[in-house]
Amino acid sequence: MIASAVAVAFTAGVFAASTPAASGGTAHNDTGRHHSGGDNRTVDLQLLAINDFHGNLEPPQGSSGEVTELDPATGTTKAVKAGGVEYLATSLRNARNGNKNSITVAAGDMVGASPLLSGLFHDEPTIEALNKVGLDVAGVGNHEFDEGAAELLRLEKGGCHPVDGCYTEGREFKGADFPLLAANVLSEKTKRPILAPYWIEERQGVKVGFVGVTLEGTPNIVTAEGVKGLEFRDEVETINTYTRALKKQGVKAIVALVHEGGLPASSAYNYDCDGTPNGISGPIVDIAKGIDPEVDAVITGHTHQAYVCTIPDPSGRPRMVTSASSFGRLYTDLDMRYDRRTGDIVRTSVKAANHVVVRTQAATDLTQLLTDWKKLADPVANRPFGYITADIDGRRSTAYEKPLGNVIADAQLEGLAPADKGGAQLAFMNPGGIRGDLVHAASGNEGNGVVTYGEAFAVQPFTNMMNVMDLTGAQILTVLQQQVSGVNAASIKILQVSKGLTYTLDLTKTGADRIVADSVRLNGAPLAPAATYRVAMNEFLGGGGDGFPVFRDEGKNKLVGPSDLDLFTAYLAAHSSAASPLAPPAQDRITVVQ
The missing domain is CATH 3.60.21.10 (Metallo-dependent phosphatases)
Structure with a gap:
């Protein structure tokens, strides 16, 4: 086709x-x-x-x-x-x-x-x-x-x-x-x-x-x-x-x-x-x-x-x-x-x-165009899906471990952890796929702290389908090392990780050695190199995107799940309410040495 x-x-x-x-x-x-x-030579x-x-x-x-x-x-x-x-x-x-x-x-x-x-x-x-x-x-x-x-x-x-x-x-x-x-x-x-x-x-x-x-x-x-x-x-x-x-x-x-x-x-x-x-x-x-x-x-x-x-x-x-x-x-x-x-x-x-591009004079023909499209979008965009206590930064965060990155990775792990959904034990999220932030201040009529579907969509607009696959402990370590070596050696790409996975990133070292191998833990236990783990990631990472070919070349028993956006909105709905809004998570999964 x-x-x-x-x-x-x-x-x-x-x-x-x-x-x-x-x-x-x-x-x-x-x-x-x-x-x-008068020769009109240049114009x-x-x-x-x-x-x-x-x-x-x-x-x-x-x-x-x-x-x-x-x-x-x-x-x-x-x-x-x-x-x-x-x-x-x-x-x-x-x-x-x-x-x-x-x-x-x-x-x-x-x-x-x-x-x-x-x-x-x-x-x-x-x-x-x-x-x-x-x-x-x-x-x-x-x-x-x-x-x-x-x-x-x-x-x-x-x-x-x-x-x-x-x-x-x-x-x-x-x-x-x-x-x-x-x-x-x-x-x-x-x-x-x-x-x-x-x-x-x-x-x-x-x-x-x-x-x-x-x-x-x-x-x-x-x-x-x-x-x-x-x-x-x-x-x-x-x-x-x-x-x-x-x-x-x-x-x-x-x-x-x-x-x-x-x-x-x-x-x-x-x-x-x-x-x-x-x-x-x-x-x-x-x-x-x-x-x-x-x-x-x-x-x-x-x-x-x-x-x-x-x-x-x-x-x-x-x-x-x-x-x-x-x-x-x-x-x-x-x-x-x-x-x-x-x-x-x-x-x-x-x-x-x-x-x-200063916001002083709107072009009326463009205003009308937006009005027409918003009439179609508003019933979907304005639906509330969650509540937050404060800004949860993603795109604008300069940290290697981004608060919103933790939320997204946790949402993917939770949605794919059931045995019939893939049995995921950990999840990775590419930082470039976080396209916005969750802002506490109201952007429309929904009120402060309310996260609408439109705001969630702005964070996860690709609607990538999720993958769950088998990787060994040794292969997971290689994934972590590929964050700071290979094509990512000059401009490192630190993946966002789900709760339970912790390690040390030592920036005083070079190449793959920046990942302290014996620091990698899953739920407090060292990764077993020969053991098999079920790992979740979006289809972009699953295809080797951002310089992570291990997912593409080494993953086994792949299952294709729902979209990342569906898991994200489901997590917000399950973990927040008007009475109990979601707070920004702690940034305690990646220990950075500089």
């Missing part, structure tokens, strides 16, 4: 991308602003960029709805409320004023891991919102594959969901008004890109080519079912290949949309990257250094960070590399000049800055 769908998508994508007249997007009949006296061009929106249509809550702003005069920082698609639309529309040659782009993860208002409807509301926002072209990210290639193609091309159908009688989902680019995502069967690899936007004779790629490691962070039948190729090699293809068509102004990112030296969105020692690090640095010098700017994402930096291209010339944080809290404004004689961007003219 997926193979036939991707073949159709490739045919359409190549036709559009290789035929400039057909792929120019929306042409604007204007002349723009010109420079160089101003604006790019507006966003990334990692993740279906955050409503203003994100808590720290997820804030950005850190630096006061350059004093060096102090403050938190600024930001985000919400109604305000994003206004911000982008205002930014386009006076910039007649403006193109709006995105660098992936616009959907997936979305709050309930979008996720409940398979992100159709987000695509409709982005159409209204005026998105011209988007690269894909890893989360665009959460529901598989066929569903990604539906989001672009339209049509009602194959299982849920149409959400409003007589109204069929029309799909995206903008192309989705996936140059390095190929069908294993055809060896061709499943979507258009590049796209050409034209503004009154000014042609700009866009190449879109996601990170090569997408299969490591998406469920096996989500990437079934696909292969992901090297980002740099792919961008360089299609840069050459664009040049053969006479397109010299080229921008790369890369869903891979960096780690800035400051958390402030407006820090001076080039004026800060080691202003940016991470995977994007080497990627940017390898991308063809003919590419004029690199717009990135994935790490949910904010930066505007220059990184030298292979010829040594500075090149702009940007990211606009996440959740629609920021947008990047890149201004540059296009030289009509050379047909290229004047590299030295490229300037960029990140701007806050």
Whole structure:
């Protein structure tokens, strides 16, 4: 089923991308602003960029709805409320004023891991919102594959969901008004890109080519079912290949949309990257250094960070590399000049800055769109499922052992412990799968301390199916060691563990030795290397995701259970009430030595 769908998508994508007249997007009949006296040699061009929106249509809550702003005069920082698609639309529309040659782009993860208002409807509301926002072209990210290639193609091309159908009688989902680019995502069967690899936007004779790629490691962070039948190729090699293809068509102004990112030296969105020692690090640095010098700017994402930096291209010339944080809290404004004689961007003219999506003026058409979808979602979203005494931090927690991670792991253990449910003795949860926090303050009319289904969904939006499998004590120890070794050696990933499992993480050591082997206990007893234990995890981890191949390669007698969200909401219902709310759990399972 997926193979036939991707073949159709490739045919359409190549036709559009290789035929400039057909792929120019929306042409604007204007002349723009010109420079160089009366010869009209250069024309101003604006790019507006966003990334990692993740279906955050409503203003994100808590720290997820804030950005850190630096006061350059004093060096102090403050938190600024930001985000919400109604305000994003206004911000982008205002930014386009006076910039007649403006193109709006995105660098992936616009959907997936979305709050309930979008996720409940398979992100159709987000695509409709982005159409209204005026998105011209988007690269894909890893989360665009959460529901598989066929569903990604539906989001672009339209049509009602194959299982849920149409959400409003007589109204069929029309799909995206903008192309989705996936140059390095190929069908294993055809060896061709499943979507258009590049796209050409034209503004009154000014042609700009866009190449879109996601990170090569997408299969490591998406469920096996989500990437079934696909292969992901090297980002740099792919961008360089299609840069050459664009040049053969006479397109010299080229921008790369890369869903891979960096780690800035400051958390402030407006820090001076080039004026800060080691202003940016991470995977994007080497990627940017390898991308063809003919590419004029690199717009990135994935790490949910904010930066505007220059990184030298292979010829040594500075090149702009940007990211606009996440959740629609920021947008990047890149201004540059296009030289009509050379047909290229004047590299030295490229300037960029990140701007806050302030919550001051809502776009009424987006407000109406949200109102329409909320009417469908509210009966489900507003149902109370639990009660808490205080915030239980997950996503915003910087600790290796996150309070909400403990709750989720305990919920999975409890739900799968009965013999007829899998007989689980312990559970592991990947930290990246915790997409939010449980906030005590009311976000609607439900009252303080009430956890609604919508809030629970925001924490566990993937609805991954649970797995229970046999692992030996020795294999469980290897899982713990894979948190700090192998692909996770440089950037460790500490799994959340269920109650009863304890161990020591010694950060003064290196590699696998960071896990103190003789400290690992299950219910107070040392793990027996040869003994068999029943272990629960979601299907993402079960497929080897996040660099834990032991689950995929060594697990035996696997049982597939209910979804992680079902277990989470059941646990909240069973362990909390208005009279006896759930308190944040103690963080006493992982002892950290630093």
